Amino acid sequence: MQELIKLDRIDKNILQLMQDNARITNLELAERVGLSATPCSRRVKRLEESGIIDKHVTLLKPAMLGLKLTAMIGITMDRHTPERFDNFERSIATLPEVMECLIVTGQSADFLLKVVVRDMQHYEQFLLGQLTRLEGVTGVHSSFVLREIVKKSALPLG
Amino acid sequence: MQELIKLDRIDKNILQLMQDNARITNLELAERVGLSATPCSRRVKRLEESGIIDKHVTLLKPAMLGLKLTAMIGITMDRHTPERFDNFERSIATLPEVMECLIVTGQSADFLLKVVVRDMQHYEQFLLGQLTRLEGVTGVHSSFVLREIVKKSALPLG
DNA sequence: GGTGAAAAGCTTCGTGT
DNA sequence: ACACGAAGCTTTTCACC
Numbered sequence: 030m031q032e033l034i035k036l037d038r039i040d041k042n043i044l045q046l047m048q049d050n051a052r053i054t055n056l057e058l059a060e061r062v063g064l065s066a067t068p069c070s071r072r073v074k075r076l077e078e079s080g081i082i083d084k085h086v087t088l089l090k091p092a093m094l095g096l097k098l099t100a101m102i103g104i105t106m107d108r109h110t111p112e113r114f115d116n117f118e119r120s121i122a123t124l125p126e127v128m129e130c131l132i133v134t135g136q137s138a139d140f141l142l143k144v145v146v147r148d149m150q151h152y153e154q155f156l157l158g159q160l161t162r163l164e165g166v167t168g169v170h171s172s173f174v175l176r177e178i179v180k181k182s183a184l185p186l187g
Numbered sequence: 188m189q190e191l192i193k194l195d196r197i198d199k200n201i202l203q204l205m206q207d208n209a210r211i212t213n214l215e216l217a218e219r220v221g222l223s224a225t226p227c228s229r230r231v232k233r234l235e236e237s238g239i240i241d242k243h244v245t246l247l248k249p250a251m252l253g254l255k256l257t258a259m260i261g262i263t264m265d266r267h268t269p270e271r272f273d274n275f276e277r278s279i280a281t282l283p284e285v286m287e288c289l290i291v292t293g294q295s296a297d298f299l300l301k302v303v304v305r306d307m308q309h310y311e312q313f314l315l316g317q318l319t320r321l322e323g324v325t326g327v328h329s330s331f332v333l334r335e336i337v338k339k340s341a342l343p344l345g
Numbered sequence: 346g347g348t349g350a351a352a353a354g355c356t357t358c359g360t361g362t
Numbered sequence: 363a364c365a366c367g368a369a370g371c372t373t374t375t376c377a378c379c
Contacts, residue, residue: 033253047245051209056355065365070356083246086340087205093239094342095191101291101299118336125343133259135330137295141259145342172293178276182244182340184252184303185283214373226346228374 034079039064041186043072048183051085096145098152103138105168113165120163126155192237197222199344201230206341209243254303256310261296263326271323278321284313
């Protein structure tokens with residue numbers, strides 16, 4: 030991760046539109062930001078090369094795939110040694126159900142997981158068959174997502 | 188949200204590739220899944236129309252935008268009435284710093300927020316200036332993200 | 346589901362302002 | 363730095379097997 034790039038109003042406008050629609054064409058992008066195709070293309074290229082863009086992804090609807098249960102799980106570890114953490118991190122990264130794993134501050138947990146599963150049975154299987162078997166895991170506090178009020182992928186562009 | 192769609196091996200393959208790269212062309216997609224362009228295009232169209240695809244987005248790197256602090260915030264409300272919740276939901280949806288807001292089960296919180304800010308000063312400002320001013324908010328438990336071990340956007344395709 | 350051709354759309358030059 | 367216009371290419375989408 031490098032340093033910040035200077036972004037003028039048009040750059041931010043471009044990034045905003047791209048955040049909303051990864052498949053927007055340069056032509057439409059240009060039109061929307063009030064530029065002609067050439068300079069718009071140059072700006073996009075510059076933005077891509079700057080490393081500010083992570084990737085372009087397609088988001089699917091979990092429920093339509095039969096993934097009807099999302100859980101947030103707080104994990105506590107017995108010891109906070111690098112070995113424990115490294116091992117845990119490697120293991121957790123291989124589990125398809127784990128969408129997110131964060132190391133967090135706070136007294137109640139060391140890791141915070143976001144997990145997507147089909148149903149409660151699948152969750153039980155994940156919990157007992159995978160998570161609680163990992164070395165060093167002493168506490169697992171499950172919390173289930175009832176509803177998503179806000180679910181953004183677009184970062185705020187000052 | 189409707190019912191599930193039947194997905195064969197090729198459909199899953201297509202969705203997998205699209206999840207990884209929203210800008211993949213039909214031509215490359217076809218090649219990668221072992222189809223010719225036409226039937227591949229037909230499948231993609233069918234998938235789009237099925238509603239299984241939410242949207243195509245561009246992900247930016249927060250740090251490159253100067254957003255160096257991510258917080259997970261547990262919120263508790265005084266009363267769990269629809270009025271309280273509705274009001275909170277409408278308010279929270281307008282805050283650019285809020286990337287995610289979930290209603291969750293569990294004794295420790297009613298809402299779980301994911302917030303992205305520039306720094307601790309910005310966070311303090313967000314907390315005191317916005318969050319704690321919302322009606323009905325009795326508890327705010329901040330937890331900061333030290334590192335992201337896993338950060339996926341691609342759902343597991345059975 | 347495959348093939349081939351037509352059609353459309355996009356990007357990228359060169360040139361000029 | 364940007365606009366314009368043309369060239370050239372890629373992609374999509376037909377009709378048909």
